[in-house]
Amino acid sequence: GGVSTFPLAEDGSRAVYQTPLDRDVLYGVASDGSSARLQLNDARTSGPGLQVSRDGAWAVYVRGGALLYAVPTDGAGPPVLLSAPPPPGVSVPIDERFVLTPDSTRVLYGDGAGLHVVPIDGSAPDSFLLAPTTPGSHYVYSFPSLGIGTYTVHVSTGSGLTGDVP
Numbered sequence: 001g002g003v004s005t006f007p008l009a010e011d012g013s014r015a016v017y018q019t020p021l022d023r024d025v026l027y028g029v030a031s032d033g034s035s036a037r038l039q040l041n042d043a044r045t046s047g048p049g050l051q052v053s054r055d056g057a058w059a060v061y062v063r064g065g066a067l068l069y070a071v072p073t074d075g076a077g078p079p080v081l082l083s084a085p086p087p088p089g090v091s092v093p094i095d096e097r098f099v100l101t102p103d104s105t106r107v108l109y110g111d112g113a114g115l116h117v118v119p120i121d122g123s124a125p126d127s128f129l130l131a132p133t134t135p136g137s138h139y140v141y142s143f144p145s146l147g148i149g150t151y152t153v154h155v156s157t158g159s160g161l162t163g164d165v166p
Contacts, residue, residue: 009056014073016040016052016059026050026059028073038075049096053104058120060107062094068109070120080122082107 006017008031015031026040040059049062052073060070060082068083086092098109100120108117108129118126 007050007052007059009052009073010054011056014052014056016050016073018050026061026071028059028075038073040071040073040075041069041079049094049098051098051100053100053120054102055104057104058100060098060100060120062096062098065093066111068094068098068107068118070107070122082118082120082122082126083109083111083116084126 006015008015012031014028016026016028018026025042027037028040029035029037041061051060052058053060056073058070059073060068063069066083066086067081069079070082071077071079083094092111095110098107100107105120106117107120108115110116115129116126117129118124
């Protein structure tokens with residue numbers, strides 16, 4: 001029993017959680033108990049890569065280490081693939097430290113190919129922001145148009161880009 005992961009919307013209205021028994025499944029629930037839990041997906045999610053948008057409308061998660069998905073927390077629709085699927089036979093890991101923009105409309109994420117931004121609802125393909133450069137380098141970028149003050153990009157050998165917001 002118990003709940004293993006349970007990020008809340010910033011306003012506290014909704015929570016998304018996993019249980020140890022159903023660790024492959026995400027559930028959404030109104031945090032005031034006004035509605036029954038809803039199963040949001042049936043695919044394996046991985047590790048710490050699970051966030052709820054500030055407005056509580058979306059849960060964003062990494063599946064299998066290489067695919068980034070978003071799903072409405074109210075169960076209004078199926079999960080939407082946000083990241084471009086890698087070519088057959090190629091694994092391009094998604095960095096689980098992706099960032100949701102403060103206005104809950106976009107996701108900034110890194111993978112082995114570069115840094116991308118994509119609408120959280122999957123309504124348009126991702127936009128490529130930058131490519132890896134010198135391994136072992138660290139760069140600090142500002143994305144004011146996304147509402148993100150600074151985003152530190154780490155370029156490592158073999159795994160492309162990772163990043164974090166201080």
